[in-house]
C-alpha cells in the first residue's frame with residue numbers, strides 16, 4: 490500500500506462529500522484572504538473554495554486566478570494535439586466508446602501510418618504530441634510503444650503519453666525513449682463506485698491505478714498529469730482527492746512537474762452515464778480554486794469543452810490546451826469518424842485556436858520544456 494493509499498483511507502468518501510454542505514461563507518472569505526495575502530492554502534481552504542458557499546465569490550476567485558497564473562506563466566498558452574494509436578481495449582469501462590463490449594471496428598496504427606500521421610500533425614505546426622491508446626497489452630504493449638516512439642521521436646520535441654498504467658521499469662524505459670510526460674487519471678476516487686464503472690480487465694484494479702503516480706515519480710519522468718473524470722461521481726469530492734494526491738506527490742517527488750486536467754464526460758458509443766452533472770460555472774470555480782491552491786501546477790483544458798468556454802478560460806488559469814483534436818486512431822492523415830472514442834465540442838483548426846490566443850494578447854508555446862535543453866543547462 491502506498492503512502493497515499495493510507496492517507497486516502499483516513500478520509501471517508503461520504504464524510505468528505507457531506508462536509509461541503511456545511512462549509513460557511515466565513516470559511517470561504519478566510520481562504521480568499523489567505524490567498525490574497527500570498528499565503529499557502531491548506532486542503533481545507535481548497536474545500537471551502539469549491540463548496541457551494543464559494544459560488545457568490547466566483548468573480549473574486551477568477552481575478553486572483555488570473556493574477557497568479559500570469560505571475561507564474563506570463564501571457565503564454567501551450568498547445569498540443571492527441572494522437573490515438575489504437576482503439577483496441579480488453580477492459581470494460583461503462584463510460585467509454587472503446588470499451589471491449591462495444592461492437593466497433595478495431596484498429597491499431599502501423600508504423601507507416603504513424604509516420605503519415607506525424608507528418609500531417611507537423612504540417613499543422615504542432616511540436617507537442619500526446620499519445621493515447623486503449624488498454625490492450627497484447628497489441629499495444631511496451632514493444633509497440635518502443636517502435637512507435639522510434640518513429641515519433643524524430644518528429645516531435647515533446648511527447649506525452651496517456652496509456653495503460655505500467656510498472657516502474659517501463660516508465661524508466663519510456664523516459665529513455667524520449668517521453669517527457671505521463672498522464673493517468675483515477676477517473677473516480679470512490680472505491681466502491683469505481684468497481685461499478687470498471688467491470689472487466691486490468692483497469693478494475695483500483696489500487697494499481699491509484700499507485701501509478703508513485704511509479705511514475707520513482708521512474709524519474711519529467712512531468713505527471715492527474716485528474717478525474719468529471720460527471721461520474723460527486724465532482725467536489727473527487728476534486729478534493731485529486732488535490733490531496735497532488736499535494737502528496739509534490740512533497741514526495743518534488744523534482745517532477747505536474748498538470749491537472751478537467752475532462753467532463755462526453756457523448757460516446759454505448760452511452761455515458763452522467764451521474765453527477767457539472768455546470769460550466771462550477772467548472773470555472775474548480776479551475777480557479779486549483780490555481781489559488783497551487784500556483785505552479787499546469788492546468789489543461791481539452792476540446793471536450795466548447796470554443797466559447799475555452800476562449801473565456803484562457804486568461805483565468807488555464808496554461809495548456811489541445812487543438813485540432815481527433816479522438817479516433819489516426820485521424821489527421823486519414824479520417825474515420827466512426828472510430829471516435831467520444832465526440833469533441835471545439836472543432837476549430839489549430840490555426841484558428843492559435844489566432845484566438847494571439848488575439849487575446851497571449852503567445853502560443855508550440856513546444857514544452859525539452860530534456861536536451863535541461864541537460865545542457867545542467868552541464869553549463
Ligand code: SF4
Nearest residue numbers: 578582585587588623
Ligand atoms: S477508458 Fe480506457 S481502459 Fe476503459 S474502455 Fe476506454 S480505452 Fe479501455
